[in-house]
Amino acid sequence: MRGPQDGGGGTAAGSRHGAASAPVGVGLIGVGRQADWAHARAIRRSGLAVVAAICDADEVLLRARAEAYGLPPERCFTRYQDLLECPAVDAVTVATPNHVHAPAAIAAAEAGKHVLCEKPIAMDAAEAVAMLQAVRRAGVRHMTAFTYRFVPAMRFLRHLALAGRFGDLRAVRSRRLMDWPDESLGWRQHRATAASGDLGDMASHRIDYAQSVLGPVRRVHGLTRVFVPERRLPGGAMDPADVDDWCAFVAEFEGGPVGVFESTKLARGYGRGDAGTDEFEINGSAASAFFRLRSPHALEVGDAGGAMAPEAVPPEFLAPIGAGAALSADPGLAFRENQMYEFLDAIRTGRPCSPDFLDGARAVAVVDAVLRSAASGRAVDVAPVA
Ligand SMILES: NC(=O)c1ccc[n+]([C@@H]2O[C@H](COP(=O)([O-])OP(=O)(O)OC[C@H]3O[C@@H](n4cnc5c(N)ncnc54)[C@H](O)[C@@H]3O)[C@@H](O)[C@H]2O)c1
Numbered sequence: 001m002r003g004p005q006d007g008g009g010g011t012a013a014g015s016r017h018g019a020a021s022a023p024v025g026v027g028l029i030g031v032g033r034q035a036d037w038a039h040a041r042a043i044r045r046s047g048l049a050v051v052a053a054i055c056d057a058d059e060v061l062l063r064a065r066a067e068a069y070g071l072p073p074e075r076c077f078t079r080y081q082d083l084l085e086c087p088a089v090d091a092v093t094v095a096t097p098n099h100v101h102a103p104a105a106i107a108a109a110e111a112g113k114h115v116l117c118e119k120p121i122a123m124d125a126a127e128a129v130a131m132l133q134a135v136r137r138a139g140v141r142h143m144t145a146f147t148y149r150f151v152p153a154m155r156f157l158r159h160l161a162l163a164g165r166f167g168d169l170r171a172v173r174s175r176r177l178m179d180w181p182d183e184s185l186g187w188r189q190h191r192a193t194a195a196s197g198d199l200g201d202m203a204s205h206r207i208d209y210a211q212s213v214l215g216p217v218r219r220v221h222g223l224t225r226v227f228v229p230e231r232r233l234p235g236g237a238m239d240p241a242d243v244d245d246w247c248a249f250v251a252e253f254e255g256g257p258v259g260v261f262e263s264t265k266l267a268r269g270y271g272r273g274d275a276g277t278d279e280f281e282i283n284g285s286a287a288s289a290f291f292r293l294r295s296p297h298a299l300e301v302g303d304a305g306g307a308m309a310p311e312a313v314p315p316e317f318l319a320p321i322g323a324g325a326a327l328s329a330d331p332g333l334a335f336r337e338n339q340m341y342e343f344l345d346a347i348r349t350g351r352p353c354s355p356d357f358l359d360g361a362r363a364v365a366v367v368d369a370v371l372r373s374a375a376s377g378r379a380v381d382v383a384p385v386a
Contacts, residue, residue, distance in 0.1 A: 024347050025052030027089035027113070029080045029104050030096035031065040032056070034118060038147070039093045040069065041333070042340030047325040049344050052088040055080045057096075080104045084111040091141070091347055094118060097187035098194050102127040105142075105357075109134040114141040116343045116353075119208070120200040121360035125368045125383050128361035132385070135357050143343045143353035144360030146208040148278075150335040150342070151296045154209065156317045157282065157289055160301075161213045167286025167304075169214055172259040174206040177267035178276035184231045189241035197243030199224065200367050203263035206280065207251075208355060208363040210261075213282070214253045216362060221379045222249035222370035227266050249370045274332045296331045321345060361385045 026043055028035045031054050043049045053075040056062040066076045077083040080100075083092070084107055091114035094104045098120055105117045115135060121144050122128035135142035148154055161169060176198075187193035188201060211217060224244035233239050246264040253259065270277050278293035290300040290308060297318065302308035320327050320338060322345025327334035346353040365383050373380040 023047075024049035024344055025088045025090045026050065027053040027055065027083045027086060027092045028065075029055045029083060029092050029094045029108070030100070030118075031061060032095060035093060035095035036065065036068075038336045039095060039116070039340060040065075042337040043344075045325055045328065045337055046340055046344055048322075048341070048348060049091075052090075053077065053083050053086045055083040081107060084108055084113060089113060091115070091343070093145075095145075098200065099123055099187075099192065102131050105131050106134040109138040109140050109142070112138060112140065114343070114347050115357075116143045116145060116340075117357070117360065118145045119360060120195065120204045120364050120367060121357060122364050123195040125361065125365040125385065128357070128364040129385060132357045132361050141343070141346045141353050142357040143346070144208070144355045144357060144363075145339060146205055146355045146359065146363075147336055147339050148205050148293070149209060149212065149355055150321075150338040151291075151293065152313045152317045152331070152335065153291050153296050153299050154280070156313045157280070157291050157299055158209075158213050159317070160289065160299075161282055161284070165287060165301075166282055166284025166289060169257050169282060169284050171257060171283040172210050172214065173279075173281040173283075174203070174210065174259070174261045174263075175277060175279045176202045176206060176263040177270045177278075178202075178265045178272050179268050179270045180265040180272060182228045182231055182266075184233045184239055185241070189231055189239065189243060191242045194243055196367055196371060197224075197226075197241075197245055197247070198263045198265055199244050199247040199370055200364075202265070203247055203249075203261055203370075204363045204367055206261055206263070207366045208359055209280065210251070210253075210259050211362055211366075212355065212359065214255075214257045214259070216254050216384065217251045217259070217366045217369075217382050218254045219252045219379050219381050220249045220366060220369045220373050222247065222373035224248075224371070224374040244374075247370065247374070249373065251366070296335065322348070358385065 055077040094117040227245040230238040251259040
């Protein structure tokens with residue numbers, strides 16, 4: 001097992017790297033939708049790792065996944081504490097409801113396992129900081145699954161912004177609009193298991209992205225709404241919902257830039273998932289740039305005095321990160337595979353992951369501040385996380 005002593009990167013290598021060492025053994029904590037279609041698939045395609053063990057509180061689902069992944073019963077657990085004792089597990093993914101992220105990730109770090117944790121990494125900033133301290137203490141690789149950072153056009157947009165292509169950065173704008181039915185969202189509709197609604201679920205991706213370009217958000221002015229206070233369970237009973245269906249906030253970044261963010265899954269007619277409306281825009285002193293997820297391989301850029309015009313993403317931003325196997329031809333799968341390559345390549349080489357738990361904690365601190373601002377009707381300062 002690789003542990004903190006060797007930085008996790010000294011021995012593992014995939015077949016593509018020519019070294020005769022074992023692939024990274026990944027334990028999946030939570031094997032619901034995201035773990036299966038994003039993480040397990042990317043691990044299989046990576047050439048760098050194998051699914052070594054799985055854990056889920058739902059025994060029926062656990063058995064179904066065990067069969068699909070070809071895992072024997074001794075590699076399947078209903079408690080993550082037991083999975084963490086499995087010697088074949090070098091690293092874990094945590095893709096459970098949000099309230100399980102912190103205890104599972106902290107236990108994993110304390111057991112010397114590298115951790116890829118889903119967003120939002122924690123229920124609040126205090127929990128996120130405890131996670132950050134745990135991974136730093138343990139010296140393990142740590143990564144937050146801000147998946148859209150790996151969309152080729154978003155990688156290219158960030159590169160251009162940081163390289164000064166748009167001049168001094170002044171403002172960003174984010175719209176994430178989807179159309180989900182009014183039916184039960186399960187754990188996602190309860191504050192006790194999710195902490196927030198669309199704010200933590202979708203807007204947190206954009207908060208992280210904006211902070212990765214502009215630096216930390218200093219203050220927010222937020223507003224949230226519950227549009228559907230009761231949602232229908234599969235059996236027909238109604239289940240109260242107490243998290244935001246819609247959120248919007250204005251952000252002030254350190255140093256002066258500003259941002260406007262809106263996110264909801266109740267924008268009728270707007271589609272779901274990658275087919276929904278996901279737009280991010282940057283205005284600088286020299287130029288503006290516009291991204292939409294429906295065109296993951298292109299941006300629009302407009303220079304001062306000119307007009308917005310398409311700009312293709314260069315091939316190096318379409319390529320696999322590290323030395324993973326070839327990416328899926330489907331762009332929606334390819335960027336999710338690149339997220340996993342980032343984690344596995346960091347383990348393999350001993351380098352830090354990006355985005356990491358610091359990024360995850362900084363995003364949670366902004367979510368906390370938006371919730372407090374919406375509740376109080378006042379602007380709220382974001383607690384700094386370092
Ligand atoms: N990065 C992204 O783009 C993205 C996309 C979708 C979901 N997510 C995140 O992934 C996480 C999971 O979302 P999902 O859609 O897969 O949810 P899901 O409900 O499909 O899966 C969660 C699984 O966790 C299991 N679980 C609950 N408590 C557990 C425990 N104590 N130990 C082990 N397993 C437990 C559940 O039984 C379930 O199978 C969430 O944090 C969500 O925000 C991220």
